[in-house]
Amino acid sequence: MTETAQRPTLEAVAARAGVSRATVSRVVNGGDGVREPLVERVRRAVEELGYVPNQAARSLVTRRHGAVAVVIAEPETRVFADPFFALQLRGISKELTAQDNQLVLLLTEGRDDHTRVARYLAGGHVDGALVFSLHLDDPLPGLIRGAGLPTVFGGRPGWSDGEAGVAYVDSDNRGGAREAVRHLVGLGRTRIAHLTGPLDQTSAADRLDGYRDVMGAADPRLVVESDFTPGGGERAMRALLERRPDVDAVFAANDLTASGALRVLRERGRRVPEDVAVVGFDDMLPVAEATDPPLTTVRQDIEEMGRIMARLLLRRLDPRTSDETPAGVVLPTTLVRRASA
Numbered sequence: 001m002t003e004t005a006q007r008p009t010l011e012a013v014a015a016r017a018g019v020s021r022a023t024v025s026r027v028v029n030g031g032d033g034v035r036e037p038l039v040e041r042v043r044r045a046v047e048e049l050g051y052v053p054n055q056a057a058r059s060l061v062t063r064r065h066g067a068v069a070v071v072i073a074e075p076e077t078r079v080f081a082d083p084f085f086a087l088q089l090r091g092i093s094k095e096l097t098a099q100d101n102q103l104v105l106l107l108t109e110g111r112d113d114h115t116r117v118a119r120y121l122a123g124g125h126v127d128g129a130l131v132f133s134l135h136l137d138d139p140l141p142g143l144i145r146g147a148g149l150p151t152v153f154g155g156r157p158g159w160s161d162g163e164a165g166v167a168y169v170d171s172d173n174r175g176g177a178r179e180a181v182r183h184l185v186g187l188g189r190t191r192i193a194h195l196t197g198p199l200d201q202t203s204a205a206d207r208l209d210g211y212r213d214v215m216g217a218a219d220p221r222l223v224v225e226s227d228f229t230p231g232g233g234e235r236a237m238r239a240l241l242e243r244r245p246d247v248d249a250v251f252a253a254n255d256l257t258a259s260g261a262l263r264v265l266r267e268r269g270r271r272v273p274e275d276v277a278v279v280g281f282d283d284m285l286p287v288a289e290a291t292d293p294p295l296t297t298v299r300q301d302i303e304e305m306g307r308i309m310a311r312l313l314l315r316r317l318d319p320r321t322s323d324e325t326p327a328g329v330v331l332p333t334t335l336v337r338r339a340s341a
Contacts, residue, residue, distance in 0.1 A: 008049040016045035067102040071131040075109045083284045091306025118143035128313045136200040152313045158202040169309045169329045171300035173203050176333030177210025180251050180279045180298050189249035193222040195236040197253035207253050226257050233260025255280040255287040277341035293339035300333050
């Protein structure tokens with residue numbers, strides 16, 4: 001016998017449970033109107049027979065595909081080198097798996113990929129999308145809106161100002177930056193620099209605003225734009241030392257930037273924290289605990305952000321809870337003190 005012939009059918013489950021085929025279909029597809037004792041009988045029969053619903057047939061009934069697209073607006077070289085993305089994907093995957101949904105990962109290498117991604121999202125392959133690492137001029141939000149697909153964004157979407165109902169999950173980037181800089185001020189540091197992230201992303205812009213909230217009209221030479229990567233941190237730190245060799249503290253926009261800055265400071269013979277105190281942002285343990293010295297940083301719960309993104313989307317997809325789902329969620333941050341500051 002073939003494997004197909006051996007697979008239990010809906011009729012077999014109905015016969016084992018002693019109910020109609022329609023009752024089994026309602027239970028398997030999450031429908032209402034079946035008494036709890038019958039639900040238990042069907043579930044027991046499904047388990048005993050090892051019945052697996054046909055996803056194509058199930059989609060016709062539920063109009064759901066059991067799949068969610070995760071769109072990261074970065075090239076794969078960046079995604080697979082940065083532990084931030086791994087942590088966020090882990091949180092998303094855990095939540096989707098717990099709700100019996102599949103994760104479909106889509107990356108954008110360049111502008112040519114945006115049309116491909118939008119076409120896939122509009123093609124009825126997935127129930128919704130989780131999108132993060134957007135840049136301000138990114139066309140993806142408009143393309144996704146055109147596809148009419150329920151979407152939750154990772155990070156405050158800067159293009160959405162004034163647009164009602166845009167769902168997102170973010171951390172308190174501005175408040176966390178203020179806490180980092182206040183900590184450096186409390187250590188007696190007066191020439192505090194900031195190595196930014198890419199300022200076309202709202203997380204980086206918010207952290208720069210937090211720095212300025214504390215430092216006010218600081219010397220503009222103390223602010224150097226970077227790109228959230230170790231190499232970018234190295235380049236920004238070298239530029240900073242050219243501009244202000246007397247710098248005595250650095251707030252880096254993320255841990256990877258801080259790791260690059262620490263390498264340059266060591267090369268230049270600057271002691272950390274004695275000569276220059278350094279604070280990062282993220283608290284990604286594979287980075288923060290491995291730097292020399294271990295990095296004082298602002299912790300955001302990256303994995304939990306992923307979980308909440310997935311949870312918000314699934315609630316939006318469920319007609320029973322869609323009206324109760326908040327549009328925006330901002331998670332708190334905390335300062336984690338280690339040896340670098």
